[in-house]
Amino acid sequence: MYIISIDAGTTNTKVCLYQLPDFQLTEVVKFKTPQIVNGTETNLDSEDLWEKLMLALKKLADIVEDSEEIKHITVSSFGQTIVLQDDKERVIPPTIAWFDPRTKTEAEEVEDCLGDKTLYEITGINSHSNHSLTKLLWIKRHEEGFRRLHTWTCMSGFIVSRLTGVSATDWSLASRTMLYDITKKEWNDSIIAAFNLDITSFPKVVESGMKIAGVRKDISDVTGIKEGISVSISGHDHMAGSVSTGLKQKTEILNSTGTTEGLLLIDEKPNLSDIFREFLISNGCYVMESTYSIYGSMPTAGQSFSWISNLLNKSLGEVAVQCEMLYQEYENSINEMVKRMPVFIPHLRGSGPPIRSTSSKVMIYGLTDQSTDNDLLLSMVAGLSFELKQLKEVYEQYLGSEINRIKVIGPAVKNSLWLQLKxxxxxxxxxxxxxxxxxxxxxxxxxxxxxxxxNSFKEPSVTVYTSKKKSMESLQNFYHDFYLPVYKLKSSLEGQGD
Known part of the structure; x- marks a missing residue:
């Protein structure tokens, strides 16, 4: 018995075939998520992505001796990005990438119209150019194709709509649109009316992971996937990924690493306090029923490694080897390594909480003519961890709990240096x-x-990294003596967020 899981990621899309009940990964088809980049603007090519998915599904169906053994298809994806379609299921461009900053004006208009406090109390999130409403308003204002709009949904919903003919999204992705009442679990009529949007174009909101509909005959004919097998949306990628760790409420945090990086905590209720609103911490409906996510993200993580590999004229593989060499040196030479380490504030695509800003820039302080590639690489990886430290301290201070267990998924688990620094x-x-x-x-x-x-989840194998007293003290001193002062200086030069 098999299940197909599609993960549409910012950088790569993965189509995975798992054999049940042990979730053995039998096959994975991976391809670059198609992007069209023009300066600071990034669109996704939804039609190209769909064509590649069809080829991937056909390949997986061909691998399974009896395709009737494939019992379900589920889809997860990045949040915020939306795909518009007309009544003939044709994509209405552009599909604006979630991180594209061109919708900052629309974000300001939403905040001016609704007020940040009211918006946060309803949706659990602040007005920001990342969120779906700003993309919808931008397309309405700038693209004639908006007049042909029949339906819109998030990227995972678009894939499901092509598979089944049903336009839907799940709780967790609806929570990233800035249009969803997270406590009532329904689209908010007052926000929809304020921006003169048509509720009939909105996707149906469904429970994460539950069957929406069956695979259509035309899809079955092309791919070999049996007609009628159930299809679901498993939700926002960070939330869906947390299920594989058995994340416990309140006492543990998920550190999900990928192109971006975030800290996810789950609770019985959202935290809609003024403090969390000021720090731009996002609340949302979690993928498990009757629970909520409290989530703060860093716009750059894995993307920082791509950036530094280009800067150093090395492949990602070579950078990984360099990190491993630094890790081998780390335990015995930490004090000398920290003395040489510059301050690296990794705001390649803006900053995350506690001061969130799409216009924030990288700052590097402390380079000399004696600085090496190793010094720069170590400072970048440490900088990513210092960014998370600030967010973790916000959680601990205002949720009244000490967080001493962090579960990590994503590319970071392959990087011992990064994990030990964390x-x-x-x-x-x-x-x-x-x-x-x-x-x-x-x-x-x-x-x-x-x-x-x-009916139950098998506990996966893990590797545990614990704090080393000598390293912890050295890095803590660096954080207070250098990182925070430089961070505060940079913030004062740039202004306090947007």
Whole structure:
């Protein structure tokens, strides 16, 4: 018995075939998520992505000896990006990438119209150019094709609509649109009316991981996937991925790494306080029923490694080897390494909480003519961890709990240097889940459980990193003596967010 899990990521899209009940990854088809980049503007090519998905599904169906053994398809994706379609299911461009800053004006208009406090109390998020409403308003204002709008939905919903003919999104992705009442779990009529939007074009909101509809005959004919097998949306990728770790409420945090990086905590209720609103912490409906996510993200993580590999004229593989060499040196030479390390504030695509700004820039302080590639690389990885430290301290201070267990998924689990720096800088036990495709697996586990294909989750193997006293003290001193002063200086030069 098999389940197919599609993970549409910012950088790559993965189509995974899992064999139940142990979720053995039988095959994965991976391809670059098609992007069209023009300066600071990035669009996704939804039609190209769909064509590549059809080829991937056909390949997986051909691998399985009896395609009737494929029982379910589930889809997870990045948040915020939306795809518009006309009444003939043709994509209305552009599909604006979630991180594209061109919709800042629309974000300001939303805040001016509704007020940041009211908006936060309803949707659990602040007005920001990342969120779906700003993209919808930008297309309405700038593109004639908007007049042909029949329906819109998030990227995972677009894929599901092509598979089944039903336009839908799940709780967790609806929570990233700036149009959804997270406590009532319904689209908010007052926000829709304020911007003269047509509710009939909105997707149906469904429970994460539950069957929406069956695969259409025309899709079955092309791919070999059996007609009528159930299809679901497992939700926002960070949330779906957390299922594979068995994340516990309040006492543990998920550190999801990818192109971006975030800290996810789950609770019985959202935190809609003025403090969390001021720090731009996002609340949303979690993928499991009757729980909520509290989520803060860093716009750059894995993307920082791509950037520094280009800067150093090295491949990502060579950078990975360099990190491993630094890790081998780390325990015995930490004090000397920190003395040489410049301050690196990794705001390649803006900053995350506590001062969130799309216009924030990288700052590097402390380079000399004696600085090496190793010094720069170590400072970048440490900088990513210092960014998370600030966010973790916000959680601990205002949620009234000490967080000492952090579960990590994504590319970071392959990087021992990064994981040990997290343990020492965050002063927490770091539990690394070395899953090849953690998001896709978590999504598969969620949907298989809710569809009744399994009744329990098997605990995966993990690697644990603990804080080292010598390293912890050295890095803590660096954080207070250098990182925070430079961070505050940079913030004063740039202004306090947008």
């Amino acid at each position: 343990a020492d800088i965050l002063q927490a036990e770091i539990i690394a889940y070395d899953e090849e495709e953690a998001v896709a697996k978590g999504a598969a586990m969620l949907s298989a459980y809710k569809e009744g294909l399994i």
